[in-house]
Amino acid sequence: MDFDLTDEQRxxxxxxxxxxxxxxxxxxxxALIREAEGYxxxxxxxxxxxxxxxxxxxxxxxxxxxxxxxxxxxxxxFGRALALEPYLATVVLGGTALRLAGSPAQLEAMVPRIxxxxxxxxxxxxxxxxxxxxxxxxxxxxRSGAGYVLxxxxxxxxxxxxxxxxxxxxxxxxxxxDADGLSLFLVDGxxxxxxxxxxxxxxxxxxxxxxxxxxxxxxxxxxxxEGAAFPVIARVVEAGIAAMCAESVGAMDAMHAMTLDYLKTxxxxxxxxxxxxxxxxxxxxxxxQLENARGMAMLAAMMVDEPDAAERAxxxxxxxxxxxxxxxxxSQQAIxxxxxxxxxxxxxxxxxxxxxxxxxxxxxxxxxxxxxxAALAA
Amino acid sequence: MDLRFTPEETAFREEVRAFIRNNLPxxxxxxxxxxxxxxxAETVQWQRALNAxxxxxxxxxxxxGGPGWSPVQRMIFLEENLAAPAPELLGFNITMIGPVLIQxxxxxxxxxxxxxxxxxxxxxxxxxxxxxxxxxLASLKTAARREGDHYIVNGQKIWTSxxxxxxxxxxxxxxxxxxxxxQEGISFLLVDMKTxxxxxxxIISIDGSHHLNEVFFDDVKVPVEMRVxxxxxxxxxxxxxxxxxxxxxxxxxxSRERIDFAKSLARxxxxxxxxxxxxxxxxxxxxxxxxxxxxxxxxxxxxxxxxDKRRDGKPxxxxxxxxVRGSELLQATSELVMDVGGPQSMTAWAREADTAxxxxxxxxxxxxxxxxxxxxxxxxxxxxxxxxxxKNILSKAVLRL
Numbered sequence: 001m002d003f004d005l006t007d008e009q010r011x012x013x014x015x016x017x018x019x020x021x022x023x024x025x026x027x028x029x030x031a032l033i034r035e036a037e038g039y040x041x042x043x044x045x046x047x048x049x050x051x052x053x054x055x056x057x058x059x060x061x062x063x064x065x066x067x068x069x070x071x072x073x074x075x076x077x078f079g080r081a082l083a084l085e086p087y088l089a090t091v092v093l094g095g096t097a098l099r100l101a102g103s104p105a106q107l108e109a110m111v112p113r114i115x116x117x118x119x120x121x122x123x124x125x126x127x128x129x130x131x132x133x134x135x136x137x138x139x140x141x142x143r144s145g146a147g148y149v150l151x152x153x154x155x156x157x158x159x160x161x162x163x164x165x166x167x168x169x170x171x172x173x174x175x176x177x178d179a180d181g182l183s184l185f186l187v188d189g190x191x192x193x194x195x196x197x198x199x200x201x202x203x204x205x206x207x208x209x210x211x212x213x214x215x216x217x218x219x220x221x222x223x224x225x226e227g228a229a230f231p232v233i234a235r236v237v238e239a240g241i242a243a244m245c246a247e248s249v250g251a252m253d254a255m256h257a258m259t260l261d262y263l264k265t266x267x268x269x270x271x272x273x274x275x276x277x278x279x280x281x282x283x284x285x286x287x288x289q290l291e292n293a294r295g296m297a298m299l300a301a302m303m304v305d306e307p308d309a310a311e312r313a314x315x316x317x318x319x320x321x322x323x324x325x326x327x328x329x330x331s332q333q334a335i336x337x338x339x340x341x342x343x344x345x346x347x348x349x350x351x352x353x354x355x356x357x358x359x360x361x362x363x364x365x366x367x368x369x370x371x372x373x374a375a376l377a378a
Numbered sequence: 379m380d381l382r383f384t385p386e387e388t389a390f391r392e393e394v395r396a397f398i399r400n401n402l403p404x405x406x407x408x409x410x411x412x413x414x415x416x417x418x419a420e421t422v423q424w425q426r427a428l429n430a431x432x433x434x435x436x437x438x439x440x441x442x443g444g445p446g447w448s449p450v451q452r453m454i455f456l457e458e459n460l461a462a463p464a465p466e467l468l469g470f471n472i473t474m475i476g477p478v479l480i481q482x483x484x485x486x487x488x489x490x491x492x493x494x495x496x497x498x499x500x501x502x503x504x505x506x507x508x509x510x511x512x513x514x515l516a517s518l519k520t521a522a523r524r525e526g527d528h529y530i531v532n533g534q535k536i537w538t539s540x541x542x543x544x545x546x547x548x549x550x551x552x553x554x555x556x557x558x559x560x561q562e563g564i565s566f567l568l569v570d571m572k573t574x575x576x577x578x579x580x581i582i583s584i585d586g587s588h589h590l591n592e593v594f595f596d597d598v599k600v601p602v603e604m605r606v607x608x609x610x611x612x613x614x615x616x617x618x619x620x621x622x623x624x625x626x627x628x629x630x631x632x633s634r635e636r637i638d639f640a641k642s643l644a645r646x647x648x649x650x651x652x653x654x655x656x657x658x659x660x661x662x663x664x665x666x667x668x669x670x671x672x673x674x675x676x677x678x679x680x681x682x683x684x685x686d687k688r689r690d691g692k693p694x695x696x697x698x699x700x701x702v703r704g705s706e707l708l709q710a711t712s713e714l715v716m717d718v719g720g721p722q723s724m725t726a727w728a729r730e731a732d733t734a735x736x737x738x739x740x741x742x743x744x745x746x747x748x749x750x751x752x753x754x755x756x757x758x759x760x761x762x763x764x765x766x767x768x769k770n771i772l773s774k775a776v777l778r779l
Contacts, residue, residue: 001387002380003683007379067381206564260777280773288699288770302381315672322673323664325762373665374658377641 003298005073005250006027012066013073015050019043020045020081026348032084033204035205038163039084041288044117047085054115056095062112068304069263072246072297082355084205086120086159090244093158094121096239097167097184101232103122106186110165122163123236124187124210125152132364135179139212139269141170149170149221149345150185150193158362160208161198167236170228188228191215194331203354207209229307237318237363244359245323249297251352252290254329255334258349259283279337286330293326296341314376317369324366381679383450394458401427411639413715413747415587415754416432416465418501418543424465425498433511433520434467435496437622440478442492449685453678459630460603469493470502475548477622478566482607482615491568492548503544505569505593506616513767515616516560517548520569520595522551522702529553529567529605531575531598535759540636541578541591544571555609567613568604585753586726620763627697627762628678628704630671636711637667643718643744650726654718667710670700674703695776698768705758712752 023043031189032040055070057063078087091114098110098121113119119151130136139152150170160166163315168188186370187194198208225234260283263274273279281376300319306312331353334341342349360366383391400529416424428434429443434451438444447455451612455690457710467473476495477486494500505773511518522532531551540546558562569576581590607615632760641664644655654660716723722745739747759765 001383001679001683003680005379036711039678071544115716263779274779277770280777280779281766281769282770283779284772287776288702290702291677291696291699292673295680296673298379298381298680299672299676302379318669321669325669370662370665370669374466374661375669377664 005069009069009073012070016052016074017080018075019046020052020077021082024083025060026079026351029082029084029204029351032094033200037085038200038204038206039162039362043083044085044120046085048115048117049089051115052087053091053117054111055092057099057107057111057115061107064115068242068301070240071243072301075243075246076253076297077357078249079247080254082203082251082254082351086122086162086206087173088240088247089095089123089163090114090119090121092243093123093236094163094167095163095241096236097123097223097232100235101229105220106223112303118181119165120159120163121165122157122160122189122208123170123240124156124157124160124166125233126157126238127153128155132368133177134237135177135182135230137169137182138169138176139170141172141183141185143172143347145218145220147216148185150187150212150217152212153285154210154212156201157208157210159206160189160210161196163204165189166194166210167223168210171211174227177305177318181227182229182233183226184229184232185217186223186229187212187215187217187221192218192359199252201358203351203358205355232367234309234313235304239304241316241320241363242297245293245297245300245319248323248356248359249293251292252330252356253357255330255349255352256283256286256354259286259334259337261368282333282337286333289326289329291354293323293330296322312343314373317364317372320364320369321366321373324360327360328366329358379725380467381676383454385543387450391454391458393453394518396438397431397433398458398462398464401431402462405752406465407462408443411464412743413751413764415589418540421465421468421503421630422498425471429497434498435472435476435492436467438492438496442476442480442488443496444705450679454695455623456629457631457634460629461635461777463632468498468501470504470544471498471500473621473622474504475546475568476503476584476611477485477549478606478615478619482566483617486570486603487606498690500545501540501543503538503541503547503571503593505538505541505547505549508534508538509536512515513764516564518550518552518564520549520551522553522600523554524602526552527602529565529600529602531567531569531595531600531770533595535593535595538578538589538591538593539583539589539594542570542580542588545595547571548606550612553612555608561613563610564612564616565609566606566615567600568606569598569600573600581753584756585750587750587754589754628674628700629708630675630678630704633667633671633674633704633707633711636708637671639665639744640711640714642716643715647718647720650744661695663714667714670703670707670710674700674707677703690736695772698763698771701762701768702759702765708758710753712748714757716748719748722746723748 051064052074055066063359080171097330119203142352166189169182169257170186171181180306192240193213194210197212197227202205264277265274266273300316302311303315338349342346409673425434432445435443440446474742479491508518522531547569549569551565551567552563553565554563575596579592580588582588583590645653647654649657670776677700681696722741725746
């Protein structure tokens with residue numbers, strides 16, 4: 001039992017935090033959102049220089065051998081700055097799929113390029129009819145000669161518009177909700193038959209609708225064993241949840257700090273509004289929720305590599321619920337305590353608010369995970 | 379960062395479980411499981427059994443009989459003891475007066491009182507709150523005036539838990555009414571409850587039980603050597619004591635035990651033509667409580683693992699957050715058990731049983747106790763510094779508002 005960070009981990013958190021503080025002004029971020037790619041290519045290169053993009057990959061494949069705690073530290077710093085880059089999509093989601101299911105040849109070919117910032121990934125899994133159900137997949141992969149042909153449509157593919165390579169889930173056998181029969185494929189984002197429609201989510205981060213029409217891929221595009229991808233998909237999602245929990249905590253931390261600052265400086269009736277006990281208590285309640293979420297994000301990070309699948313799934317679901325509920329409370333109160341200014345697009349609170357909102361609705365919302373837990377609760 | 383317990387910690391948990399399994403009287407365990415509060419005799423018996431094993435004075439230094447455990451071990455022990463369920467160590471003795479005497483007491487006071495406190499030969503109670511001084515403790519009025527080798531104490535304390543069981547009382551009194559600051563005129567005294575002039579009157583709480591008391595002091599003579607720390611410096615002692623008190627206050631093991639108990643009851647309770655355990659609303663509620671419990675556990679682990687690394691001697695500010703969440707969860711889990719019982723929980727049979735009636739039970743024993751626990755636990759967000767006071771502490775000490 002030990003919550004201490006190692007010196008290397010502390011150094012990592014400090015250097016990412018410093019980079020964010022130095023480069024990610026609110027105005028700069030708003031300018032980036034207005035650009036086509038929706039993030040900073042310059043910063044992406046800096047992440048590569050800092051070793052962030054190869055962080056979770058094994059050193060033998062060209063990575064840095066980091067684990068879920070390192071990812072947590074990076075994501076928390078990103079959350080505090082509302083970073084826009086496709087880190088989650090490439091390193092956490094795509095990266096986890098690659099790490100868990102990639103062949104030596106695939107790892108060798110891709111990891112160094114990811115680490116250098118030359119290869120961006122996206123996890124093209126969700127479908128419109130599926131809502132949050134991971135096994136509800138209609139996209140089909142049909143064998144054709146030595147390879148496969150993919151047909152189907154993927155929705156809200158995070159950073160799917162700028163990804164060089166898509167990790168696509170498709171059904172090689174089985175019916176709509178079967179966990180068995182799912183396979184993962186590496187599909188070039190510019191391959192024939194891939195149509196991508198990029199757009200911004202409510203928080204300004206990018207996503208895409210991806211339509212696959214007769215997309216031909218070789219046998220070497222298969223990531224992992226045919227028909228056996230579901231456990232990999234579940235773990236990709238778990239890693240994504242853990243990372244997003246940390247990001248949400250970073251965003252909540254920033255909102256709480258801003259709100260506190262506002263309570264101390266905003267004057268009404270001739271004194272700072274923070275002198276009102278009702279606002280002091282609300283702020284204390286925000287702190288309690290934030291600290292609760294912080295512990296839950298740590299739990300999620302620690303559970304990402306837990307070998308017992310049921311234990312891992314249960315704890316990560318608990319973390320998602322805890323962070324989701326804390327996120328709603330902290331972000332709603334952050335706007336409330338700011339009053340009118342909190343409603344404006346020119347003020348940062350609303351931007352944090354929307355990131356936390358998007359995170360809650362990614363990979364299963366609070367109700368979804370609470371239902372999963374309830375099924376186990378008897 | 380590694381949140382897993384070490385093999386040594388896991389082995390320790392097993393050792394604690396085995397000891398409890400082999401030594402806790404079955405009748406005690408069963409009564410507690412049914413929701414009865416432990417009797418005085420059960421509490422004394424169990425604390426002595428633990429003390430014989432060297433496990434009673436859990437936070438004290440080894441020279442005074444402590445087991446030399448790490449904070450994590452202490453947490454594991456407390457959780458397992460509550461989850462058994464076994465009677466809790468008497469907090470007045472173990473987490474209050476013991477550490478106070480070790481920190482501030484004279485050698486004579488330590489030798490005289492510490493071994494007896496560990497073995498529960500003396501049952502201590504806490505004379506802090508007064509009718510006019512609850513959360514605002516420093517406004518207390520009970521007066522002690524010096525007469526030769528004695529203080530003469532006059533005044534009234536209230537909400538004094540288990541004063542009717544107590545042999546000794548640690549008491550905050552005002553020794554200097556003229557002090558510039560209210561906190562500066564207070565002293566900390568040890569009073570034998572058999573001293574003439576002490577009257578204990580029961581306060582029956584809303585659960586029908588006698589747990590609380592009023593204690594009246596009418597020209598009570600207390601020898602000067604029964605003062606702890608310097609005269610008029612009792613506030614230092616009180617602050618130290620209250621800081622200590624918060625550490626174990628989440629009582630996580632209790633909430634976990636109640637959730638598990640409610641789940642086992644729900645499997646045997648029919649509702650809407652099926653076991654209550656299959657009702658989606660019930661399951662959601664349990665799932666939510668388990669999420670809250672996990673969050674609290676993480677918070678507590680963070681505080682406990684940082685405990686030995688904190689050097690300022692002050693309680694971790696997060697312990698206020700733990701107090702708030704812990705008491706809310708104790709309350710919510712007691713509501714859960716009560717709600718499983720439904721109308722059976724509403725009978726007042728438990729109170730009749732106190733009179734040793736030979737009449738048969740009205741319904742399940744646990745259901746008759748359930749509302750009592752729920753009612754009594756309304757106090758959890760009031761005692762030990764009310765949850766509103768905890769939020770004040772957070773907003774002052776952490777948020778600097």
